[in-house]
Amino acid sequence: MGRTLASALAILVAVPSLATGQVSVQGGVLVGRGEHRVVDADTLVAASGTLFGGALAVTIGERFQIHGEALGGQLTTAAAPNLEDHSVAEAQILGGMKVRPWLIVESGLSFRSFANSLARQHWTTWRIGAEARVPLGFESVAALLRGYWMPVVGVSGLSKPDVALAVGVGLDWRGRRLGISAQYTFERYDFAPSNGAQRLEELSTIRVRVGVWWPPTGRAKHSA
């Protein structure tokens, strides 16, 4: 009953907005490379691999947007199969509000899972930060700068990290219907020392996203 009511409410809110052309949607595919590095008990484990995913962004009016992203792939440590090889899967949803024409304040949740044949580790993070869009020399090209602080991080089997932050830099080209962006992201997690050893972890990616806008428009939209 409650879900039906919520769905009806969402439709009532969304349909007039769509009708007045205040909502735009962007869907896209992601492909990239990821590198996961962990130091635990003075042992460095580095794994990398190709990631694939998709993204969906909804822009409401001139100020608000919601975007979700799902990404996954296999990260390997060496050419030959190894026990340290693992897969990563991630889903993220962020809501943002434009506070300046070039600045969007964002917050949202990320769910990540690292898994190999022996175990699975779940990450849940809540992040808050901002994205700045800097127009470059070409009319439709902008640079992206992102920074997030993650005050809430839950990792299965581990305590909350002392340092948890994420940054990103990228370039975004936007046509009337099509958009392409390339972005470098970096996340750093420093866990508290335990028994004389400290666990340090970072995940860096480079992602290329190809997206399509609906409805087609020349207006500037925030990208996912």
Added chain:
Amino acid sequence: MRHAVVAGLLLVIPGAAVAQGNTADQLEQAARYHAALDVERELVLLRRIISPNSPFVVTHEQRVLAYKYLGAALVVLGQRDSGIVYFQAALERDPFVDLEPQKFTPAELAAFSEARRLTFGLGIRAIAFDTIDPRTERLGFTVLTTHAADLRVELRSAGAPAGVVLYQGITDGPRELRWDGLLADGHLAATGRYELLLSGVSELTHRPDSVRLYFSIQQDYAPLEDTVTALRPEDLLPEQHPATMARAELFKSMGIAAAAFLIPRTVANGELHGGGRTFADGIAGTASVVGIAGFIFRQRHREIPGNIAANVERRAQRAAANAAIRDRNQARLAQTRLIVAPAAGVGP
């Protein structure tokens, strides 16, 4: 003192009114005597009127009428030549003067015709206040020659060297002319002062004469709308980026490249020896290339297409608005009416 002035005025004003009325009364009485063929009494009255010693005020019209009746009375008395002289005096003062056939005898009419033959004069009947719609109405003028003459009637703006010729040719007697309100250039007469100039040469005596009638014209139309003012520089968007923008774009791109380059080297934990430097360097390199390309592009293309298009649209909107206003004003001007009024000033 004040009482004396008031008393004086009370005495003088009725006196003047009586004097004015006396001339008219005397003329009426003279006309009655003429109808009754009591020309002796008529002559006494008329000579009293035209005498310089007349105690009464005699207007121009009254004097012309007196001369007319004097001429007629003398013809009745058999003094035809003297009668003709008085008729001429009347015609010289007012070429429009005429004898009504139902009131005067054939002998009087014949003498009057002779006077007209001997006297050459041109006349224009005074115009009254009038308003005409030039699309459907015409302004009428009545001109007259006392006998056959080669006449030219020209209407022109006062002081202008030339105007529109309303009539040219031989005419005798009165002639009605109609004017459509257009000048020689085909445009409607503008608001201003105009003159109707009659010039003619007698066909009998070859004596020239001319006369002018001044009148004013005022165009009457619904108030016109003002056109939209010209766009000021501040009403338009800048159509070119400033010359320094290319450099600024280059610096921005280099800043982005530097950020990408520094993040894995500063934000990342050094113990991990990583941070995706290769990825970051890739973005830094791409940003650098985009920055250099943008710098070159901006050096060569400073125009802002969006603003140019917006300005073109604003100019087009203004032009369209002005065109519509001009059309509406044109429609109002097409319904212009001319208000005609007599004006002071009479030429020779």
